Amino acid sequence: MxxxxxxxxxxxxxxxxxxxxxxxxxxxxxxxxxxxxxxxxxxxxxxxxxxxxxxxxxxxxxxxxxxxxxxxxxxxxxxxxxxxxxxxxxxxxxxxxxxxxxxxxxxxxxNKYKAKNKKRMHLTPKEQGVLSFFLQGMDLDTIATLYGCSNKAISSCKCRIMRKYHVVNNQELFIKGKILEKMNDVHTNNVGTIF
Structure with missing residues (x-):
């Protein structure tokens, strides 16, 4: 042995x-x-x-x-x-x-350790852009100014991202975003447009 x-x-x-x-x-x-x-x-x-x-x-x-x-x-x-x-x-x-x-x-x-990823966490181009700016350390006001929209629009976009990623606060969103960025799932250079 x-x-x-x-x-x-x-x-x-x-x-x-x-x-x-x-x-x-x-x-x-x-x-x-x-x-x-x-x-x-x-x-x-x-x-x-x-x-x-x-x-x-x-x-x-x-x-x-x-x-x-x-x-x-x-x-x-x-x-x-x-x-x-x-x-x-x-x-x-x-x-x-x-x-x-x-x-x-x-x-x-x-083989039950294999996670059941039923669907990938797809973000819209706008959500990708908001997440990218958030991961760079920008606050919602700055992101709203960059997009030329209200703080509330960016806040609701961030809430949608948090729901998709199953996180409950900014710290968890930041960490999960960095993990996904590392795993090449979030393309931080792809900043979307606001609709």
Missing amino acids: RYTTINVKGYDHFFIFGLQGVIQRLYLSFDMVKNHTFAYPEIWVFTKDSLVELWPFIQQIKSDRFYIIFGTEKHQRVLSEVPGLETLLFINVNTPNYAVESIILEAICS
């Missing part, structure tokens, strides 16, 4: 230490299966109720990797339904260790 080093990334070292034992046992059970061709996932832990800790993950994210993410509901909202992250298994950080093993085992054995 070979020993596999488990690389769990995150800032909560106590949580990571406990999780490594659970994951190690799970991987050892996979190693006992003959002709086993299991690709070990990248495991990330986000335990703070802040989205700032997602930045290192966003910087290295790749669409061809299998990720196991431990996080809060806020992290799940931001990372859900992102095209290119179809192989993402999200587990709430409050899930007990005994349940974590069975969730991962069931997901891997049945």
Whole structure:
């Protein structure tokens, strides 16, 4: 039986230490299966109720990797339904260790970790432009001036974007927008026209 080093990334070292034992046992059970061709996932832990800790993950994210993410509901909202992250298994950080093993085992054995992206999050050209300016740090007044329309029109456009992206506040919209930008789903140079 070979020993596999488990690389769990995150800032909560106590949580990571406990999780490594659970994951190690799970991987050892996979190693006992003959002709086993299991690709070990990248495991990330986000335990703070802040989205700032997602930045290192966003910087290295790749669409061809299998990720196991431990996080809060806020992290799940931001990372859900992102095209290119179809192989993402999200587990709430409050899930007990005994349940974590069975969730991962069931997901891997049945390929249930593949996200169900029923439809891509398509934005209109105007929404793409508003999101692009928002991601550059512009406020709604400035964006409204650039489009030559009212602040209310831009605000309702931003609300439509937030509904499409399933986020509830500006911070989540910014993080999800940056993830989608990184995954080449949002074309920031394509600024639309207002209708």
